[in-house]
Amino acid sequence: MADKSFGVKQVNLINASGTPRIESPNNLNINAVNVAISTDISVGGQLSLGTGTSISSPGSNILTLGTNSVERVRIESGGNIGIGTDFARTELDVRGDIWINRSSANGQPAHFSNPTQLLIQHTSAPNVYLIHGQYKTTIISGERLGAINFASNAETSGNGTPVVGAAIVCEAQQSWTSSFNPGELIFRTNSGSSSAPTDAVGITSEGNIKLYRAGAGIDFSATDDGSGTADSELLDDYEEGEWTPNPFQGANGASATYSETRNARYIKIGKVVHVCCYIQVSKGTNTSQSYDIYGLPYVPDGTDGLHSGLSVSYIDSWSTDVSYVTCTAQPASSRLLVRYIPAVGDGQVASATADDLNSTSNIIIGGTYITSV
Secondary structure, three states, X not given: OOOOEEEOOEEXXXXXXXXXXXXXXXXXXXXXXXEEEOOXXXXXXXXXXXXXXXXXXXXXXXXXXXXXOEEEEEEOOOOOEEEOOOOOOOOEEEOOOOOOOOOOHHHOOOOOOOOOOOOOOOOOOOOOOOOOOOOOOOOOOOOEEEEEEEEEEOOOOOOOOEEXXXXXXXXXXXXXXXXXXXXXXXXXXXXXXXXXXXXXEEEOOOOOEEEOOOOOOEEOOOOOOOOOOOOOOEEOOEEEEEOOOEEHHHHHHOEEEOOOOOOEEEEEEOOEEEEEEEEEEEOOOOOOOEOEEEOOOOOEOXXXXXXXXXXXXXXXXXXXXXXXXXEEEOOOOOEEEEEEEEOOOOOOOEEOEHHHEOOEEEEEEEEEEEEOO
């Protein structure tokens, strides 16, 4: 047929002998109610189906689907399917967003017993990659590498901005090199008062667990309680380091000396602080001043005048003959008050003063007290 178009109600091309052919020098337009083809049909160019839609084969054993005069889907010769790309690297290669929505139109929930599910199954252990950028070689410290957000639509129509309740984020902990790529996994939660989740707990590249929010901790409320009245079951802090003992608050030339073998350390777990020190005290020109050692790393709790006793395991160079020495962490103060029981007398505890010491004296202290923070 040499005509460019023809109009019929029905066209049947039935393979009898040979191959039926419809030839046209330009375009072939078929306008019919039904077109039945019961034999193979070969199209050397592009097959257009309505305005802007097409099926074509741009290469050997390659099939493409197009809309709006743009290629959308490509099936490679090996069976790989590409959406938004003309080079499918895998069985399904999508260059764009994917929406898995097990619901009816406009986001209204459908009557299904299960929510939307994504199942990834492999003959061996499957791997899922969230890759930051295509061919991106420079990653700087703090740069986000990927995130999984748990959200709901802001509107019942499903067309609003998603409201995120929690997220799992991976960020570069430091800038990357070809052989150094530390990453931190961060769990973010929405406290209900913010529009977006904020950092709550992190797992660093070293494997440490990091709490980002002040006052947050490990909640042991699910465990059994003792016979006392529990005020809190939240473990919210850990810290360790050095503290600087300061006898007589440094007045009148008083000082403390210590070295690598004679030092002062502390450990804080929750509101419990353990301190220890091995120091040599020089009292300077102090005489009747109270023997106080200032500089505790945390102020003892002042609630109800609570005192905590600490042990003195060694002393020397006292001018007073004593049978027992101890000390207390003074409430709402950063000091230890040294006390003693005289070797001779009524056995009553007395507060030590500078007069009870020689010019220099060694003391070892260790014990625990409670702080308010």
